[in-house]
Amino acid sequence: MARVSFVTRERANMKWTLKKVFKKDGFRPLQEEVIISVIEGHDVFLQASTSFGKSLCYQLPAVLKEWGLTLVVCPLLALMTDQVNYLKGLGVSVATINSNTSSEERQRVMDDMLCGHPSTRILYVTPELLQTENFRRRLLIVHRQRQLVRVAIDEAHCISEWGHDFRTAYKELGWLRKNLVNPKIPITAVTATATPNVREDIIGILGLNLNDLRLFNTPSDRPNIHYEVRYRPNLEDDSAEAESSQLLNLHNWLKATRLRREARLGIEGSQNPPMSGIVYVGTRMMAEQLAVKLSSDETVHAIAYHAGVEAKKRTEIQSTWKSSRSFQPAQGRPNPTFSIIVATNAFGMGIDNPDVRFVVHWTPPKSFESFVQESGRAGRDGCAAVSLVYYGIQERDHIRNLIFRDAESHRGPNTKENRDVKVLSFGKVIKYCETITRCRHELIKEFFGDHELEEMGSQRPASDNVPVSSSPCDFACDFCKEGRGGLAMRRAKMGSETELYAYNE
Numbered sequence: 222m223a224r225v226s227f228v229t230r231e232r233a234n235m236k237w238t239l240k241k242v243f244k245k246d247g248f249r250p251l252q253e254e255v256i257i258s259v260i261e262g263h264d265v266f267l268q269a270s271t272s273f274g275k276s277l278c279y280q281l282p283a284v285l286k287e288w289g290l291t292l293v294v295c296p297l298l299a300l301m302t303d304q305v306n307y308l309k310g311l312g313v314s315v316a317t318i319n320s321n322t323s324s325e326e327r328q329r330v331m332d333d334m335l336c337g338h339p340s341t342r343i344l345y346v347t348p349e350l351l352q353t354e355n356f357r358r359r360l361l362i363v364h365r366q367r368q369l370v371r372v373a374i375d376e377a378h379c380i381s382e383w384g385h386d387f388r389t390a391y392k393e394l395g396w397l398r399k400n401l402v403n404p405k406i407p408i409t410a411v412t413a414t415a416t417p418n419v420r421e422d423i424i425g426i427l428g429l430n431l432n433d434l435r436l437f438n439t440p441s442d443r444p445n446i447h448y449e450v451r452y453r454p455n456l457e458d459d460s461a462e463a464e465s466s467q468l469l470n471l472h473n474w475l476k477a478t479r480l481r482r483e484a485r486l487g488i489e490g491s492q493n494p495p496m497s498g499i500v501y502v503g504t505r506m507m508a509e510q511l512a513v514k515l516s517s518d519e520t521v522h523a524i525a526y527h528a529g530v531e532a533k534k535r536t537e538i539q540s541t542w543k544s545s546r547s548f549q550p551a552q553g554r555p556n557p558t559f560s561i562i563v564a565t566n567a568f569g570m571g572i573d574n575p576d577v578r579f580v581v582h583w584t585p586p587k588s589f590e591s592f593v594q595e596s597g598r599a600g601r602d603g604c605a606a607v608s609l610v611y612y613g614i615q616e617r618d619h620i621r622n623l624i625f626r627d628a629e630s631h632r633g634p635n636t637k638e639n640r641d642v643k644v645l646s647f648g649k650v651i652k653y654c655e656t657i658t659r660c661r662h663e664l665i666k667e668f669f670g671d672h673e674l675e676e677m678g679s680q681r682p683a684s685d686n687v688p689v690s691s692s693p694c695d696f697a698c699d700f701c702k703e704g705r706g707g708l709a710m711r712r713a714k715m716g717s718e719t720e721l722y723a724y725n726e
């Protein structure tokens with residue numbers, strides 16, 4: 222009965238706040254259910270694709286009531302800055318304490334915490350800050366004064382050594398559940414990529430209460446993304462030749478994409494803003510070189526992005542790329558059809574450009590989680606998008622060697638476990654790429670344990686409630702489109718069967 226009265230009372234309130242504060246007309250499927258669970262004070266675990274709008278699930282409850290502080294733990298400065306600026310723009314009383322915060326601002330926020338009635342409604346902090354005695358003491362006071370309402374853990378997969386972004390300080394977050402008691406403070410954990418092992422760690426380390434935990438997930442695969450693997454010919458003795466044939470292959474694919482677009486939109490199509498894409502490469506040098514080579518086609522504007530590019534320039538690249546409508550072609554060149562970022566994995570978290578039409582992995586991704594996250598940056602607007610992975614035996618073996626070499630050079634207590642985790646995850650990449658007998662959407666769902674989540678009672682968006690066994694793939698992968706025969710022929714270029722792992726079941 223309590224729930225019925227809650228629903229009638231709070232739903233209207235939620236919708237009003239959604240519109241008035243967040244300027245949105247409606248919730249995405251499942252968002253409302255998640256938010257209700259958060260408001261009801263449950264522990265919540267939400268695993269959802271990057272386009273889901275996970276932050277709203279703790280931001281809206283944080284401003285729904287007239288008082289109280291919501292603490293958000295976030296691993297990435299860029300992500301934090303984006304969120305804080307966004308919320309400030311909406312007029313929400315939000316603050317952050319991180320390495321870029323001035324000492325005056327830090328003092329102001331810390332004082333506000335202790336005033337008995339903090340005006341800050343959402344406070345973003347790094348997990349490292351939460352390890353400090355000074356901050357912990359203040360947080361406990363806020364809690365004792367009954368002003369701490371909720372804790373949200375963003376990018377919760379960073380808690381697990383099985384995850385691809387493991388962060389030591391995240392492991393200490395178990396402190397929250399152990400110390401924020403009487404009353405117990407509910408915890409909301411959100412992530413885009415959690416395999417079954419990672420999920421188990423998140424729930425265990427945070428001490429989420431299994432009897433009370435509400436689980437939610439959106440399916441890990443993305444029906445609007447066409448997944449395809451392109452096999453690199455085995456030209457062992459001539460890597461330059463292999464490289465240029467791959468470049469030609471990508472140029473041809475871009476050309477075909479452009480022609481299709483022009484056929485669809487008419488010649489006026491060329492007046493449209495360029496299509497956005499990301500090409501992920503392994504090294505900074507590769508990013509620089511490939512950006513130049515791709516731009517040799519005048520329909521392509523490609524620019525390199527990596528940790529070696531200076532911060533100011535990186536921001537500039539991001540903002541130009543995000544607002545492709547204001548794009549200015551270089552002098553003497555026509556309006557490009559493609560605006561491409563050629564990036565190392567430094568380009569990623571927090572990028573929320575919704576209309577990325579393709580993500581290309583120039584070499585195989587190093588972990589399956591990063592593959593799903595990176596390819597998932599395509600098509601966040603729900604429109605058709607493409608994920609291409611270039612895969613070859615030399616690259617495969619090269620990456621495996623790198624994983625072993627890295628483990629050798631970082632001798633530490635967990636070196637072996639850490640290496641095994643990486644090898645296992647890269648094994649999934651190999652399986653994803655070398656399999657020619659199954660739908661790639663199905664493979665992704667399997668690796669992320671979508672089925673197990675359902676057995677644990679996780680709720681999914683109603684519109685996605687298709688039986689797990691049925692394929693959501695409407696010809697949206699190379700297997701479903703070309704069939705086993707077509708894929709086998711393409712894969713044969715890469716190498717003999719004996720060089721492949723036994724993944725053809």
Ligand SMILES: [Zn+2]
Nearest residue numbers: 660694698701
């Ligand atoms: Zn398929």
